[in-house]
Amino acid sequence: MEQRKLYSAALVLLLIITFVAILLQFYLMERTLLLHPGNTANVSAISDKSINGKSEATITEKDGKWLLTCQIMPSQYSWPFCELSINFFKGKTIGQGIDLSSFSSVYIKARYLNKGHDSLRFQLRTFNPEYGRFDNQDTWKYVGIEYWPERSAESNNLPLKSLQVATWWIVEQKLPIKYAVPEFDNVMVLELATGNNIQPGQYLIEVEYIEFTGKYFTNSQVLFFLISLWVTSAACFLFYSLRWSYKQLSETEKRAEDLKQLNQLLNVKTKELKDQAERDPLTGALNRAGIEKIFTKELEVLSLMFIDIDHFKSINDNHGHAVGDDILREFSKLISQNCRFTDFLARWGGEEFLLVCPNTALEDAYDLAQALRKLISDHQWANNIRLTASFGVAQQGNESPTAFIERADKALYDAKVRGRNQVVLSAH
Template identity: 40%
Template sequence: MRSKSFSLGLLSLVLFTVCALLAYKYSFNKSLVIDPSSDYKFTVITDASQGGQTTAQLKKTKRAFELSCDIKKAYAWPFCELAVELTEPGQGLDLSTYDTVAIRARFEGEGSQRIRFYVRNSHPDYTKPSNDATLKVNEVEYAPNMYASEVVIPLDNFQVSGWWIDENNVPLEHFATDFSNVPLIEVATGGHVAEGKIKIIVEEIRFDGKMIPETHFLTFIIFIWVLVAISFLLNDVRLARNDLVKTRKQAQELESLTETLKLESKKFEQMAKRDPLTGARNRAGIRDYLFEQVQQVYLNKMPLSIIFMDIDHFKTVNDTHGHETGDEVLKVFARLVTNNTRQSDSLVRWGGEEFLLVCSNTDSEQAEALAENIRAAIEVAEWPLELDVTCSFGVTQMGQEGTSQFIARADEALYKAKSTGRNKVVTF
């Protein structure tokens, strides 16, 4: 059964891959066409700007551009060219997503019948505003009359002109071709154009590419194969695991039951040591911890302090606003205290609105400062129904005494805080 499923899955994957490759080859195409019907700006440039005497005229018909030039040798490198402005000044088209450029052109005239095709790229590292001469010259030179119709040139066949690099002192990192921001393309005479009258006829320039880059598409196909392989592997693992489960079912059920009982026992143990409303420890939950901290006082001479806290006028809150509001106040209070204490401190709900904070390795001065911080935080906190809630604090550090006497002194300090005005910290 597994072998049949694997064969069927592999066959489906192969068919999917073949169909995807065929679909990619014959679809997902995009083109940028430049012909006489295009709404671009077409201009003529000659060597006159360099002191030459070449003249040129551009004629646009329904089928082609006709660039007629009278080449004069008054300049060392005479030329004429057709320039196509693809965008407004300061902008450019990203042609790097295209793979080839197809040019349908021919040359009429004597001498060398070669033309140059320039793709000019703009980049802030080398291009100066309003100076087209600083646009990078990605170029290719060929003889158009050698081809019956159009010639298809991969963009990888372009190279950056050496004279442009020399004239603009371009750094090494920009020697490579770049088609990412192209405002201008040009069709020009070749490097050894003969003197006299020539004509360059351009019917169409077309950039072709894929809407999805080939590397991305192939990566997607590989990803599908890897995903399917992982799926088969996981399925085999799942089936093997199911077989193992069947052979050990009784043992695992017993183990699972035992583990569940342990977790439930631990859960009930934790519940027995926690106050269900506030999440703070209860008296049972603090007993063992407090015993350990008292041992540290006697054995290692580590200071231990406790802070007794009582919410002021809490009975009035319950009587006036109900016990649900009172419960919300208790929960906010516990959360607020926890957020303003250290990880080593332990909060206990002692009873009603009374709480006890056990502060290990803390002397009375440190505990008093901590209590004052908590008191200030409570005073400015936001409370249910916009109530004004304050709290009184009794602080004490353990001395040579028993645990009961230790807690009783903190309780006495709390009583003094409440009897002398509340919302204060008293230390004994």
């Protein structure tokens, strides 16, 4: 039952964690990276003049926006352009840029202030030491897309998964197929350039901001976390179940062995429990007739405790016999509840009791007697009576039951002589 409750509680906890993780992933945990003139350094203007073209480009800041002035000039270079460039890489030899892999889209607030061309090219330059060289920017991967910002507001929101690696660059670098995919974990440069087929002339491009949005964790990371959580929990539950089953099996085997050895005693006890004539009517313990049958059985080891309530007569004298009877009943109940189910308690007479312990060595019987003695002393008795008991403990030898009981009685007498509230072992 306890194991089932534990499993149910753990399952509920796992479901709550899963639900909360999914809720946070889809509706919260948003992260953004906003690039604008107020927080972005290393911004420059580049044109085809850097690769033998003739176009000119300058960049200024006006009203909290970047203004890219571009003069496209015809030349032998077939793909004239101007662009706004933002450098992310640190130093000249480190080769470390910015990780944008956790972002899912980028929103670009940019437009042409004059007519004549309407497309822009957004691209990222990424560095991977597996195939590139930091000192050669031609080996940095081109990942980009061309879009038309004026067509609709949604046109400015670019999913990063829509970006593609430039085919001409793959061919030029003879890049292995496994690397011919977009990478965003080490972006060195961001570029916003004029689109393809731009005609000669002057163009003004206004860039208000570039904003990346995404999650702190990717869907794949959250899924991996949840799968790992469930698999780990299942493994723990399985381990706990196997361990619990092994423990139960061991305990069952031990109980079976004990039951096999004590089967004869259990049959005797069952018969005696049914025979109310062999029980003391006041305390419910066995009487002398009931205890005699125990000594007729052949047992390998048998120990006996002779127990006497100290100064019981003063209880009757000071509190009355009714209280004395209550004490005897409570005393019998306390002993019965704190000994083994194979032990037999009998009221020998008055305030004297016998506790017969089959298959019990003398040392074990002594330890049990000490525990019972302390239990009696610490117990809260009726009328706040302070109660103690004396114990005589013996183990049966090659002797008659009468001699055995007398030897335990002698040990009890010695316990009283020594000041009561004692446990004394009988010498053979």
